[in-house]
Amino acid sequence: MNTATELAAHVRSGDQSASVALAEALGSIADSDHDINAFLHLTRDRAEQQALAIDQAVAAGTDPGPLAGVPIAIKDNMCTRGEPTTCSSKILEGWRPPYDATVISRLEAAGAIIVGKTNLDEFAMGSSTENSAFGATRNPHDLSRVPGGSSGGSAAAVAAGYVPLSLGSDTGGSIRQPAALCGVVGVKPTYGAVSRYGLIAFASSLDQIGPFATNVTDAALCYDVIAGHDPLDATSIPIEQASTLATLGDGVAGMRIGIIDELCGEGIDADVIARTHEAADALRAAGATVETVSIPATIYGLAAYYLIAPAEASSNLARFDGVRYGQRVDGVNVAAMNVATRSAGFGDEVKRRIMLGTYALSSGYYDAYYGKAQKVRSLISDEFATAYKSFDLLLSPTSPSTAFKIGAKSDPMALYMCDVCTIPSNLAGHPALSVPFGAGDDGLPIGVQVLAPMLDEAKMFRAAKVLEDAAGGQS
Amino acid sequence: MADSIGICDHQNVHPMSGEISRDEVAHVASLARLRLSEDELDTFTKQLCVVLETAADLNSLDLDDVEPMAQPYPLANVLRSDEIIPSLDRDEVLAQAPVAEDGRFRVPPALGEAP
Numbered sequence: 001m002n003t004a005t006e007l008a009a010h011v012r013s014g015d016q017s018a019s020v021a022l023a024e025a026l027g028s029i030a031d032s033d034h035d036i037n038a039f040l041h042l043t044r045d046r047a048e049q050q051a052l053a054i055d056q057a058v059a060a061g062t063d064p065g066p067l068a069g070v071p072i073a074i075k076d077n078m079c080t081r082g083e084p085t086t087c088s089s090k091i092l093e094g095w096r097p098p099y100d101a102t103v104i105s106r107l108e109a110a111g112a113i114i115v116g117k118t119n120l121d122e123f124a125m126g127s128s129t130e131n132s133a134f135g136a137t138r139n140p141h142d143l144s145r146v147p148g149g150s151s152g153g154s155a156a157a158v159a160a161g162y163v164p165l166s167l168g169s170d171t172g173g174s175i176r177q178p179a180a181l182c183g184v185v186g187v188k189p190t191y192g193a194v195s196r197y198g199l200i201a202f203a204s205s206l207d208q209i210g211p212f213a214t215n216v217t218d219a220a221l222c223y224d225v226i227a228g229h230d231p232l233d234a235t236s237i238p239i240e241q242a243s244t245l246a247t248l249g250d251g252v253a254g255m256r257i258g259i260i261d262e263l264c265g266e267g268i269d270a271d272v273i274a275r276t277h278e279a280a281d282a283l284r285a286a287g288a289t290v291e292t293v294s295i296p297a298t299i300y301g302l303a304a305y306y307l308i309a310p311a312e313a314s315s316n317l318a319r320f321d322g323v324r325y326g327q328r329v330d331g332v333n334v335a336a337m338n339v340a341t342r343s344a345g346f347g348d349e350v351k352r353r354i355m356l357g358t359y360a361l362s363s364g365y366y367d368a369y370y371g372k373a374q375k376v377r378s379l380i381s382d383e384f385a386t387a388y389k390s391f392d393l394l395l396s397p398t399s400p401s402t403a404f405k406i407g408a409k410s411d412p413m414a415l416y417m418c419d420v421c422t423i424p425s426n427l428a429g430h431p432a433l434s435v436p437f438g439a440g441d442d443g444l445p446i447g448v449q450v451l452a453p454m455l456d457e458a459k460m461f462r463a464a465k466v467l468e469d470a471a472g473g474q475s
Numbered sequence: 476m477a478d479s480i481g482i483c484d485h486q487n488v489h490p491m492s493g494e495i496s497r498d499e500v501a502h503v504a505s506l507a508r509l510r511l512s513e514d515e516l517d518t519f520t521k522q523l524c525v526v527l528e529t530a531a532d533l534n535s536l537d538l539d540d541v542e543p544m545a546q547p548y549p550l551a552n553v554l555r556s557d558e559i560i561p562s563l564d565r566d567e568v569l570a571q572a573p574v575a576e577d578g579r580f581r582v583p584p585a586l587g588e589a590p
Contacts, residue, residue: 047561098567191547205546234553235546303532314507320541321508323580328573334585335508343510356523358507359495374543379536381544413525429547454548 004070004164004218011069013296018069020053025071038156041084042116068111073157073166076117079198088132089122091345103199110225118153122347124202127418145403148178155182158212166212173422176434180398180447185219191429192237195230203312206426215463220244244458253287258391261294263421271440272397279448282470286445301423306372313359381428394451398434402444435464
């Protein structure tokens with residue numbers, strides 16, 4: 001398969017037809033997705049129309065844009081007008097949104113072709129994509145293992161080679177962790193850098209949309225397309241960032257990079273820690289100075305996150321009441337209908353988090369749970385700010401382990417631990433990405449995480465490119 | 476069956492002790508408009524206890540002088556100019572509702588029993 005960068009160049013020059021590239025992508029999905037289950041729904045008609053329009057534009061001498069003819073898969077929690085958007089939940093089965101998310105409009109305006117909607121843990125709550133009302137997704141590297149989650153379908157779609165790009169959403173690691181487990185690049189941008197208009201909200205102060213790609217260059221290309229201010233999202237930062245693609249090859253010479261000590265110890269597998277230290281060596285070899293840095297509050301991130309995210313979710317998911325969209329189970333009055341609809345429509349993990357959040361926000365407990373968690377959030381944010389006075393970037397593992405077996409983590413808390421390295425960036429609102437760096441003792445992919453200060457995606461991508469080149473040189 | 480719920484036995488529950496009782500879970504479920512079976516109540520009570528025990532780790536931190544943080548980027552009062560712009564098409568929106576009638580969402584009676 002061509003990279004997105006190569007494919008767009010070939011389509012723009014007229015050397016390759018977007019319609020043919022789309023047919024190949026749909027063909028590979030038809031051939032093997034019954035095993036992997038990355039896709040919930042294909043947007044075939046819309047994709048074919050878009051591909052035809054791009055081929056016609058090229059024939060007419062018009063430039064269709066930087067992602068011309070590139071097939072892309074979309075996590076099924078982003079609205080696509082007239083196409084199913086389920087959040088992998090029965091409660092939204094059959095619903096077809098009356099509008100497109102801003103990222104969808106931006107991708108299509110740049111020439112990309114939306115091929116379908118990918119599986120996720122219900123309402124993006126999970127770390128394995130086992131928790132979907134429409135069945136688990138399997139890891140393309142080993143079908144007995146999970147792809148990670150919650151954006152497991154989007155990670156698997158890229159890892160399986162169906163499409164060169166996909167979009168996920170990351171609330172506590174839901175792009176980076178599946179990227180690590182599937183051996184692809186996954187990017188969580190700065191909070192507010194990419195519009196969330198049309199992203200079905202899970203935890204509004206944490207959610208961010210970002211790309212998956214097979215390589216760092218494609219990820220930067222896609223990021224540049226989807227980033228930027230959007231007046232339809234009140235949390236969108238009103239500035240324009242410089243192109244990250246333009247400075248991608250500038251290297252890390254002279255950069256100061258810190259390895260987060262607290263995320264390289266207990267609870268993290270030895271092979272994952274070893275690859276992280278090798279990644280540090282690769283950055284040193286490229287001219288960066290790398291030192292250990294202590295950010296003690298990061299170890300409290302998990303506890304704070306599992307109060308804040310459910311609290312926000314309990315509020316956001318109140319809208320699924322059987323009145324305006326999706327499924328309804330009838331009742332004698334509105335309240336009975338609400339209860340019947342929500343009890344039948346939500347899965348167990350969603351119910352667990354709604355109840356946890358409702359409890360954390362309830363009278364008498366608010367200060368002790370939600371209020372305290374918000375203070376811990378300040379602590380983590382302040383400690384990051386202090387670290388960034390001495391360092392340009394930070395480095396850590398992405399996931400504590402390689403991909404685990406389907407069904408291996410049936411206890412909710414065991415699954416929550418998967419997010420320990422990724423959650424701090426969401427709480428602080430900072431960008432972070434996962435880039436593949438070698439393999440574990442079991443031969444499965446390992447990712448390392450590059451963390452950057454707010455809006456410093458350009459530097460983050462530069463370091464990721466150095467790591468990608470070094471990892472490629474090793475094999 | 477409080478025995479089977481172990482650490483979540485009902486008495487003397489304090490905030491941040493990592494305990495939530497079966498009755499409290501039932502109350503929270505009703506607030507959230509969820510109906511749980513007896514078995515679900517047992518399971519969820521145990522599971523929520525484990526998560527809340529982890530949350531109790533935060534008790535070891537001195538947070539008296541720390542300000543709470545609600546969101547990462549300090550935007551406030553985001554307004555747009557007062558211009559009329561197209562909104563979603565009403566028929567397209569209502570076509571996706573479970574039940575619609577006369578340009579509105581239709582729901583069961585809000586008060587009392589259905590006729």
